[in-house]
Amino acid sequence: MNLKDASLLQTRCLIGGQWQTADSGRTLAVTNPATGETVAHVPDMGADETRRAIAAAEAARADWAGRTARQRADILRRWFGLMTEHTNDLAIILSTEQGKPLAEARGEIAYGASYLAWYAEEALRLYGDIIPGNAPGQRILVLRQPVGVCAAITPWNFPCAMITRKAAPALAAGCTFVVRPASATPLSALALGELAQRAGVPPGVFNVITGSSRAIGAELTASDTVKKFSFTGSTETGRLLLAQCAPTVKKVSMELGGNAPFIVFDDADLDATVSGALAAKFRNAGQTCVCANRIYVQRGVYEAFAAKFAAAAGSLKTGSGFDAASDLGPLIDDKAADHTRAMLADALENGGRVLCGGSGAGRFFDATVIGGANTQMRVAREEIFAPLAPLFVFDSEEEAVALANDTEYGLAAYFYS
Numbered sequence: 001m002n003l004k005d006a007s008l009l010q011t012r013c014l015i016g017g018q019w020q021t022a023d024s025g026r027t028l029a030v031t032n033p034a035t036g037e038t039v040a041h042v043p044d045m046g047a048d049e050t051r052r053a054i055a056a057a058e059a060a061r062a063d064w065a066g067r068t069a070r071q072r073a074d075i076l077r078r079w080f081g082l083m084t085e086h087t088n089d090l091a092i093i094l095s096t097e098q099g100k101p102l103a104e105a106r107g108e109i110a111y112g113a114s115y116l117a118w119y120a121e122e123a124l125r126l127y128g129d130i131i132p133g134n135a136p137g138q139r140i141l142v143l144r145q146p147v148g149v150c151a152a153i154t155p156w157n158f159p160c161a162m163i164t165r166k167a168a169p170a171l172a173a174g175c176t177f178v179v180r181p182a183s184a185t186p187l188s189a190l191a192l193g194e195l196a197q198r199a200g201v202p203p204g205v206f207n208v209i210t211g212s213s214r215a216i217g218a219e220l221t222a223s224d225t226v227k228k229f230s231f232t233g234s235t236e237t238g239r240l241l242l243a244q245c246a247p248t249v250k251k252v253s254m255e256l257g258g259n260a261p262f263i264v265f266d267d268a269d270l271d272a273t274v275s276g277a278l279a280a281k282f283r284n285a286g287q288t289c290v291c292a293n294r295i296y297v298q299r300g301v302y303e304a305f306a307a308k309f310a311a312a313a314g315s316l317k318t319g320s321g322f323d324a325a326s327d328l329g330p331l332i333d334d335k336a337a338d339h340t341r342a343m344l345a346d347a348l349e350n351g352g353r354v355l356c357g358g359s360g361a362g363r364f365f366d367a368t369v370i371g372g373a374n375t376q377m378r379v380a381r382e383e384i385f386a387p388l389a390p391l392f393v394f395d396s397e398e399e400a401v402a403l404a405n406d407t408e409y410g411l412a413a414y415f416y417s
């Protein structure tokens with residue numbers, strides 16, 4: 001990696017302000033999905049190190065919560081400034097481990113940093129309420145106070161932004177934080193740790209641990225010291241972690257999977273719809289929770305939309321994130337590539353037609369539009385998480401709404417009319 005500031009590439013974990021290796025000395029390889037090369041090794045930590053990270057967060061809690069909101073805001077603002085200053089290096093790290101095109105990676109760094117700026121401002125507005133009582137001579141006073149140590153597990157598709165979106169509000173409120181990033185993308189999290197230190201986040205307030213998802217997840221969820229747990233990832237894993245949190249009755253936030261409908265009505269402006277659909281479907285090679293999954297097109301414009309959309313999708317270039325011409329980078333790993341091919345094969349077996357794309361080498365897969373999609377196909381029911389865009393035809397608005405709602409997921413939805 002050709003970084004201006006090489007010390008952003010941290011390969012040890014941050015616990016209590018100290019960079020640490022795993023007790024066992026074991027490491028995990030971080031792979032560049034575009035080339036298959038190992039780019040770094042990070043600690044393979046487990047339960048003991050997790051307990052230490054939680055203890056460090058607990059030890060730092062009283063001092064951090066005791067500072068003024070302005071002091072916390074100033075530190076978050078400095079962290080934001082450092083992220084912005086180092087956008088290019090952070091984007092290189094992100095694109096190297098995750099694969100997304102560099103321009104998208106820069107966009108994610110700006111988006112991730114924006115949470116720090118926003119919550120630096122919100123830190124100053126932790127107002128309470130004075131509410132009339134229900135008996136004479138009483139007033140009810142509501143204070144907002146930090147819940148304590150917060151823990152998070154984050155996914156690989158937005159390795160930077162999914163951390164700042166959780167850490168910034170926690171730190172702004174006076175909570176301390178332990179994050180365990182996805183195994184595929186730990187380097188972005190560790191770079192955030194480095195910048196947090198430089199911004200003046202005190203030791204123990206922001207801890208980053210890498211390693212076994214089960215061992216670390218089990219400790220974070222079972223700990224009595226952790227008062228709030230936040231997870232972004234698949235519904236399947238979320239369900240498991242939610243159950244693990246239940247015995248300690250901690251506060252929990254879950255941001256899980258999606259199966260977004262994208263509805264195109266007969267009266268839509270087709271050019272605007274095509275550019276909206278490209279962005280909603282193919283960002284991050286389709287590996288985004290709010291990606292358009294099922295594209296429903298009203299019969300009157302179906303052929304015209306399909307032709308324009310397939311022409312536009314067919315012109316997207318797939319390649320290394322470091323090639324400025326690439327619109328789609330590689331999929332995250334071989335499993336994701338196999339999943340893409342299996343979803344496509346199932347759609348074709350069930351009567352679908354490839355209108356553009358349909359192939360790719362290794363982890364690369366071209367933007368693919370599937371015509372004649374129907375409810376028998378896996379792409380209708382499952383989160384696709386790949387650059388496959390199935391087109392379904394519908395007649396009435398009622399039918400489109402019923403089809404759109406016919407899913408167990410509820411995260412995002414789009415329509416053009």
Ligand code: NAP
Binds near residue numbers: 213216232233
């Ligand atoms: P995932 O398999 O659920 O993994 C997410 C995180 O959970 C990773 O850090 C993973 O670690 C960890 N994990 C897996 N099994 C675990 C276990 N038994 N105990 C503790 N941690 C465990 O999901 P993913 O494939 O990485 O991410 C894609 C999913 O995230 C999609 O469903 C997407 O929709 C969702 N997502 C949702 C939002 C939102 O805002 N709603 C945003 C982004 C993504 P490893 O990396 O080591 O497996």
